[in-house]
Amino acid sequence: MTQVKSISPAGCHPLQIPCEDCPIRYRAVCATCEPSELTALEGSKYYRRYEAGQVIGLAGERMDFVASVVSGVAGLSQTMEDGRTQMVGLLLPSDFLGRPGRDRSPYDVTALSELLLCCFRRRPFEGLLHSSPRVAARLLDMTLDELDAARDWLLLLGRKSAREKIASFLTILARREAVLRQSLPTGGTVVDLPLGREAMADYLGLTLETVSRQISALRREGVIALEGSRRVVIPDFHRLAAESGDDSDGGLPC
């Protein structure tokens, strides 16, 4: 519910950020665009803003645009008839939303925090995909990264204990935090949870009670500290990482 307001003046007008000033200019699908391609995008892009909890699209509905997440967090989720829900994707700034070639999403798409999307109408974007191998290659690479992330998630859901799931999740958030601020996740990292307990449970394949209990347990043992229920302090990153069940340092140096 609470999340970065960062970019873009408060209660604002049809906003239009020049691509050069865009915070995700070099990480999003447009990262490898040449000036000419960027001009094409610049002309057809438009922004949408959502509040935390707002539905962006339901499974099976038409989605007439694709988009990059500029700021905030979006979630993809699947729901069974009896109500069981599993989140199957977490879209952070620079991630791509939507599937070129299909005009309806098989998943529910929800804004998990205040969210700003940089949208492209489907047709023009698919045109660009055909005319510009550079963009197509970038999208393929991003999709392959997402596939790898989904596969890591399969291990988490299939084999990890509740405690390991929580530790893994916090570890990932801490890493991302560290990458953003260009520092190593070592002493006293602070992580703001972008999800409430229930959304975390949906993401981790747990119940919200189990999430709460495991977070409490980690706190009791001093692995983490809490400032309110949404802010986590990590005094010793390696201690937390060791609880995640992943091998050693998991990719980051140090």
Place this chain on the structure above:
Amino acid sequence: MTQVKSISPAGCHPLQIPCEDCPIRYRAVCATCEPSELTALEGSKYYRRYEAGQVIGLAGERMDFVASVVSGVAGLSQTMEDGRTQMVGLLLPSDFLGRPGRDRSPYDVTALSELLLCCFRRRPFEGLLHSSPRVAARLLDMTLDELDAARDWLLLLGRKSAREKIASFLTILARREAVLRQSLPTGGTVVDLPLGREAMADYLGLTLETVSRQISALRREGVIALEGSRRVVIPDFHRLAAESGDDSDGGLPC
């Protein structure tokens, strides 16, 4: 261990199938190739055969080729230090193996049955990917399909009961069987399991005992019948599908 021998003469020589005769010609990454592109592939491709259980590559190792599965089944899996294993991908005929742009797989790759791969050396293939938007587009599409499949698997691992997991798995195999033989999966479908109980357990996030127990339970209740431990007969497809937890018919007509 037992699996189709189908294509390619028995104890055979460095084999080379002309692309036009290839059983996966119109489903693999080369599906949309023009004659000229096909010629390029034809020249640089080569075949590799593996026996059931054989390791194709371990996590972190170099893989100097990418490939299409021609026949048989391959598995991608991740293993934790303490030995817990989760299969994160199941590659069936026409599926693509390997990641352009990365020369080492983050997963263990294993032949789950006798397996025939149509291999391309990495460099030439990446060249083709740059020079031929057609192939790049096809690969993007296949990757997006795999991502969707992985996301469906997240729901299975995160939220389904052991019984539902087994039913889901059998349902999927029955559908694939039906697609191959161009018929609807209705009465008396027969499915040969490409995986043993342990591999199924690794795929479904269960133990092999639980897999065995749930299969026995479905058999006792008449939802399925067994011919040996590897062959499953499905007298009423809808009854099985109803046990999977997925909504109604799950996409196929009828």
Place this chain on the structure above:
DNA sequence: CGCGAACTTGAATCTCCTCAAGATATGTGG
């Protein structure tokens, strides 16, 4: 200050896992 939402904690239950034994295939050498 008080209300509702979000979060925490407790107790009982249930599903799946672990450990252990037995049964059924599979294949090999005598």
Place this chain on the structure above:
DNA sequence: CCACATATCTTGAGGAGATTCAAGTTCGCG
């Protein structure tokens, strides 16, 4: 061709971890 050895699969009993149901507690907002 049979007997034995091995791998695979099945079944059982007991236990651990997560869920369910049910109160409490804290936090944020009007």
